Amino acid sequence: MSIQHKITCKACFAYGEKDVRVEQRELEYSDSDILVKVDCGGICGSDIHYYQHGRAGMSVLKHPMVVGHEFVGVIEKAPADSGFHAGQRVAVNPSQPCNHCAFCLEGKQNLCKTMRFMGSAQFNPHINGGFSEYVVATKTQCFAYSKVSPKVMAFAEPTAVAIHAVNVAGTLVGKKVLVIGAGPIGCLIMAAARSSGAAEIVASDVSARCLELAAEMGANAIFNPMEKGSADRYQVNSGYFDVVFEASGSPAAIQSTVAFTRPSGTIVQVGMGAASVEYPVMPMLVKEITWVGSFRFINEFATAVSWLEDGRINPLPLLSAEYAPESIEEALIAAADKTRSSKVQITF
Structure with missing residues (x-):
């Protein structure tokens, strides 16, 4: 049985309409998990909706949730048999399909009805996102990179x-x-x-x-x-x-x-x-x-990492501003203002 560990870190929580807070959270992980120290992440439209309305479509906040699903980081700890090691930069795929339903078995994991998508309030309890000093991920969610900056690779999810x-x-x-x-x-x-x-x-x-x-x-x-x-x-x-x-x-x-x-x-x-x-x-x-x-992505996340890494796509013209996590509300307001912002990132 895997030993459980705990780490305390700050994270950006959405509580409800116009209510976001930076608070300490206690994060649990086991020896079989990968612990990632987050570098930065991009604000998506769903993050803005959780802030503006307390919901994103049919997903309604019922309790505080860590927002953000476009993020990258550095591996802090990884199992010896995972193929990853401490210090390795990774883009984290926020999708966590069940991999055993009919859609998953057909290779259509984006249609999985029990998809655990990070930073989503679709299910209760909600699935916490990546705007946190540390996150826990599986090896199938992690994609190593080394040639570009974190602010470039933070575009992996929307590029996918x-x-x-x-x-x-x-x-x-x-x-x-x-x-x-x-x-x-x-x-x-x-x-x-x-x-x-x-x-x-x-x-x-x-x-x-x-x-x-x-x-x-x-x-x-x-x-x-x-x-x-x-x-x-x-x-x-x-x-x-x-x-x-x-x-x-x-x-x-x-x-x-x-x-x-x-x-x-x-x-x-x-x-x-x-x-x-x-x-x-x-x-x-x-x-x-x-x-x-067209909804989300399937195996295109790996392609996105590859295309960003080799420079086939340069997303930096879209980066409008970078904020510290303590300024999450200011960042969300700026990201929602399309007269001055395209993509806004939170940098840890």
Whole structure:
């Protein structure tokens, strides 16, 4: 039987709406666990929702929870047979699927109904996240890296989301691609699409700042759909694009995807902003468009680590600011302000 150990460390807890606190926590781990000292982590939209509303979608805070699921660190302790050692830098995959349900056995672990996703209040008790001085992980969650800075590798999780979306779309070699919504995920989709052979990448957003970032992250052209006539050339002749990624979640944006997509093209829905929308079903049907959802990632986390490590994707244009954990509330407020922030990180 494994011996249990305890360590006391500070962590960022969400208590409820507009209530986040930095407190000491007692973390338990066994000899079979990997103990990771956290370097830094990125704030995601779900972290912002837990702060703003006390919930993220249907996941409602019922007790204090450590937030954050985009993080990296250094191994403090690891079992001798784990393949890891103290001092090794690792990106931590926040996904913990059951690996025995039908979806897991089909290789679709992202659809696991009992997924224990770090920093999520889906289940009670909640699954604590990575905004903590130390976290406990399994060897299957840890991916070693050495060539880039922690603030680069902290983008591994959202980069995995982007690569999964690209994989869902199918081959992009030689394809004309539109990405609607140039936030962090949208911009990382552009970078992943370029790395996957897309011939032309166009970005759409209502924010001038986001469009500037899109140009840095791989877009060949940009447009603001609120500017009259800016989208016209992409909607003539039954649609211009082979593949459209909708990464904003805006109802108006979702409705617009069909007009941009050529007959027999593909729309990948990534944005989660709207629970339901009015959708142009008849034009979609007549054009035989494939409309498919993309949720989290599967084995793309390993690919994301590799692509960040070898410089295939450079996410640093998206990094807007870094904060100490004691400033978690200020950081969450800054991350929610899309007029000045793309990705905000907490540095331990």
